[in-house]
Amino acid sequence: xxxxxxxxxxxxxxxxxxxxxxxxxxxxxxxxxxxxxxxxxxxxxxxxxxxxxxxxxxxxxxxxxxxxxxxxxxxxxxxxxxxxxxxxxxxxxxxxxxxxxxxxxxxxxxxxxxxxxxxxxxxxxxxxxxxxxxxxx
Numbered sequence: 001x002x003x004x005x006x007x008x009x010x011x012x013x014x015x016x017x018x019x020x021x022x023x024x025x026x027x028x029x030x031x032x033x034x035x036x037x038x039x040x041x042x043x044x045x046x047x048x049x050x051x052x053x054x055x056x057x058x059x060x061x062x063x064x065x066x067x068x069x070x071x072x073x074x075x076x077x078x079x080x081x082x083x084x085x086x087x088x089x090x091x092x093x094x095x096x097x098x099x100x101x102x103x104x105x106x107x108x109x110x111x112x113x114x115x116x117x118x119x120x121x122x123x124x125x126x127x128x129x130x131x132x133x134x135x136x137x
Contacts (some may be wrong), residue, residue: 001032001033001056001097001100002032002033002034002054002055002056003027003032003033003034003035003055003056003057003058003059003093003096003097004034004035004036004037004047004051004052004055004057004058004059004072004075005020005023005034005035005036005037005058005059005060005061006036006037006038006039006058006059006060006061006062006066007019007020007023007036007037007038007039007061007062007082007085008038008039008040008062008063008064008066008082009040009062009063009064009082010063010064011041012039012040012041012042012064013040013041015082015083015086016038016039016040016082017038017040018086019061019082019085019086019089020036020038022085022086022089023036023059023061023085023089023093024036025089026089026090026092026093026094027093029090030090030093030094030097032093032097034059034093035047035051035055039062039064039066039067044067046067046068046071049071052071052072052075055075056076056100057075057076057077057078057096057100057105058072058075058076058077058078058108059077059078059080059092059093059096060077060078060079060080061079061080061081061082061084061085061092062079062081062082063081063082069108069110070110072108072110073108073109073110074107074108075107075108076100076105076106076107076108077105077106077107077108078096078099078100078105080092
């Protein structure tokens with residue numbers, strides 16, 4: 001499976017990059033391809049649109065809004081906090097793959113995606129689906 005991910009933490013330093021590395025290791029362990037874009041305080045380099053287009057789904061492990069989210073428009077996505085990935089990236093990734101396979105992931109809508117991911121991150125139970133309901137219930 002091909003996955004694209006974006007990581008960013010509130011300070012944009014260590015946790016952003018630690019989460020990226022954890023996701024890369026988890027994907028390798030589970031046999032998936034992943035490309036991670038870090039959006040840290042030192043800036044970020046946007047991944048090529050062709051990589052996004054070829055991905056099966058997006059994993060946003062971020063505590064801040066994803067920059068230029070319109071690039072991911074229409075892609076199925078999951079949003080988790082950086083700390084969730086740092087706690088157990090392998091379980092997070094496995095659950096995301098299962099939810100994608102079950103068809104339960106919403107698609108990125110650039111107009112509403114920021115609101116949905118913010119609500120999920122803050123614990124709004126109405127926004128939790130699939131992985132989130134298992135993780136937080």
